[in-house]
Amino acid sequence: MTTPSIAVIGAGNMGSSLIGGLVNNGHPSSKIWASDTSTEKLSQLQQRFQIQTTTDNIQAIQNTNIVVFAIKPQLFANVAIELKNIVQSRKPLVLSIAAGIRESSIQQWLGGHIAIVRAMPNTPALINCGAAALFANTYVNDDQRSAAESILRTVGVVVWLPDERLIDTVTALSGSGPAYFFLMMEALQQAAEHLGLPHETARLLTLQTALGAARMAIESGKPLDELRHHVTSPGGTTEKALSVLEENNIRLIFQHALQAAKHRSEELAELMDKK
Ligand SMILES: NC(=O)c1ccc[n+]([C@@H]2O[C@H](COP(=O)([O-])OP(=O)(O)OC[C@H]3O[C@@H](n4cnc5c(N)ncnc54)[C@H](OP(=O)(O)O)[C@@H]3O)[C@@H](O)[C@H]2O)c1
Numbered sequence: 001m002t003t004p005s006i007a008v009i010g011a012g013n014m015g016s017s018l019i020g021g022l023v024n025n026g027h028p029s030s031k032i033w034a035s036d037t038s039t040e041k042l043s044q045l046q047q048r049f050q051i052q053t054t055t056d057n058i059q060a061i062q063n064t065n066i067v068v069f070a071i072k073p074q075l076f077a078n079v080a081i082e083l084k085n086i087v088q089s090r091k092p093l094v095l096s097i098a099a100g101i102r103e104s105s106i107q108q109w110l111g112g113h114i115a116i117v118r119a120m121p122n123t124p125a126l127i128n129c130g131a132a133a134l135f136a137n138t139y140v141n142d143d144q145r146s147a148a149e150s151i152l153r154t155v156g157v158v159v160w161l162p163d164e165r166l167i168d169t170v171t172a173l174s175g176s177g178p179a180y181f182f183l184m185m186e187a188l189q190q191a192a193e194h195l196g197l198p199h200e201t202a203r204l205l206t207l208q209t210a211l212g213a214a215r216m217a218i219e220s221g222k223p224l225d226e227l228r229h230h231v232t233s234p235g236g237t238t239e240k241a242l243s244v245l246e247e248n249n250i251r252l253i254f255q256h257a258l259q260a261a262k263h264r265s266e267e268l269a270e271l272m273d274k275k
Contacts, residue, residue, distance in 0.1 A: 003027065003028060003031055004031070004064075004065035004066050004093075004147050005031045005032075005033070005063055005064040005065050005066070006022065006027070006031065006032050006033070006064060006065070006066045006067075006068060006151065007032075007033040007034075007035065007060040007061040007064040007066070007067050007068065007092075008032070008033065008034045008035070008060075008068045008070055009035050009057050009060060009061070009067060009068065009069050009070060009071055009079060009083075010035070010036060010069065010070040010071035010072070010075075011034040011035070011036040011038075011041050011042060011045055011053075011070070012036070012041070012070065012071075013126055014070045014097055014121065014125065014126075015034065015036070015068070015070035015071075016034075016041070016045055017125050017126050017128075017155050018068060018070065018097075018125075018151060018152075018154065018155060019032060019034055019045060019049060019051060020048075020049065021128060021151075021154025021155040022151065022154050023049045023051070024154070025150075025154045027154075029049055029050040029051045029052075030052070032049070032051040032052065033051065033052045033053070033054065033060040033061070033064060034051055034052070034053050034054075034060070035053070035054050035055065035056065035057045035059070035060035035061075036053075036055065037055060039055060042054070042055065057079060057082060057083055058082070058083065058086055061083060061086055061087070061090070061092065062086065062090075064090070064092055065092050065093065065147075066092055066093045066094075066095060066144075066147060066148075066151070067083070067087070067092050067093070067094050067095070068095045068096075068097065068151065069094065069095070069096040069097065069098055069106075070097050070098075071098065072098070073098045073099055073100050073101050073272055074272075076096075076098050076101050076105075076106070076109070076272075077105070077109055080106060080109035080110050081109050083110070084109065084110050084111045085111075087110045087111070087114060088110070088111045088114075091113075091114065091115070092115075093115045093116075093117065093140065093144040093147060093148065094106060094110065094114055094115065094116045094117070095116075095117045095119060095148050095151060096116065096117070096118050096119065097119045097120075097121050097132075099120065099171065099175065099265075099268075100171075100265065100268040100269040100271075100272045101118075101269070101272055102118075102164065102269055102272070102273060103116050103118050103135070103137050103164055104273075105272065105273055106118070107137070113139060114139060115136075115137065115139035115140040115141070115144050116136075116137045116139065116140070117134055117135065117136045117137075117140055117144070117145070117148040118134070118135045118164065118167065119132050119133070119134045119135075119148070119152055120132060120133050120134075120167050120170045120171055120174070120175055121152060121155070121156070122156075122174045122175050122177065122178060123178050124156065124178060125152075125155040125156050126155075128154075128155050128156060129156055130152075130155045130156025130157070131156055131157050131159075131174040131177075132152040132155075132156060132157070132158050132159075132174075133158075133159050133160070133161050133166070133167065133170040133174070134148060134149065134152065134158060134159070134160050134161065135160070135161045135162075135163070135164045135166070135167060136148070136160070145160075167265075168262045168265040168266050168269070169258070169262050171261065171262070171265040172257075172258045172259075172260075172261035172262040172265060173258060175261075175265075176261050180254075180257065181210065184210075185206050185207060185210055188202075188206045188209075189202045189203050189206045190202075192205070192206065213227075228242075
């Protein structure tokens with residue numbers, strides 16, 4: 001595929017992050033359209049990135065190869081139905097980042113036989129540090145797969161899923177995951193304050209430790225248990241703390257937490273299907 005023309009429907013948090021990611025990675029501004037109900041958001045994007053903007057979703061996708069749906073899930077059906085005719089005449093790749101909207105629903109609203117990639121990004125995409133999982137339906141060709149991957153890769157790492165049902169597990173892991181880490185950091189900070197550290201000191205040491213641990217794991221590529229053993233001297237302080245966490249079933253707690261989130265993700269997708 002030559003440089004594809006991309007239309008982003010919904011220029012909110014995620015949509016504008018993707019646009020920023022694309023432009024910063026060298027995608028020509030002339031080949032990016034943004035559509036939104038807010039003229040204010042559009043004019044800010046236009047000024048910042050010199051992209052094409054419109055409040056008319058149909059105009060946005062008139063000459064595009066890829067349509068990114070970055071609107072709220074509850075608006076998806078109406079917007080997709082509005083775009084059905086033009087999508088059927090142009091047959092672009094549809095890339096949806098909407099949580100809980102199944103490929104089969106999108107296919108039905110758009111009239112069928114459309115190449116669709118469903119993505120589950122997460123909030124750190126807003127600072128180009130996201131983690132997204134993608135699923136492609138059988139209409140998606142190799143060029144379209146790599147185009148979808150490149151779009152999401154501008155705001156973080158990307159993995160492919162062989163089965164759409166795994167998106168509910170991804171939602172439970174990386175979709176909701178930032179909140180688990182926020183909670184852990186909050187708990188660590190509070191515990192340190194309780195033991196006498198000033199608030200700001202506890203906060204800085206907590207955040208930098210979390211960042212350092214994640215970077216060490218990513219940059220070394222070593223298994224997590226190996227990294228953990230490496231910093232756990234027999235009879236030392238870390239060993240004492242870890243034994244308290246293990247005795248209190250930290251692994252089982254996370255297993256239950258992810259199961260609950262996955263179950264809720266399935267329930268929400270079910271509700272969206274019925275709309
Ligand atoms: N934020 C995340 O971390 C995250 C993570 C994973 C997945 N997602 C998914 O990403 C999607 C977008 O989320 P977001 O946080 O970016 O939401 P958002 O900030 O609300 O962005 C959606 C944008 O769409 C606009 N819009 C509303 N109706 C429209 C229409 N008919 N045509 C075109 N644009 C319209 C909204 O304008 P108004 O504000 O004027 O209504 C808003 O600017 C959602 O489906 C969400 O599930 C988000």
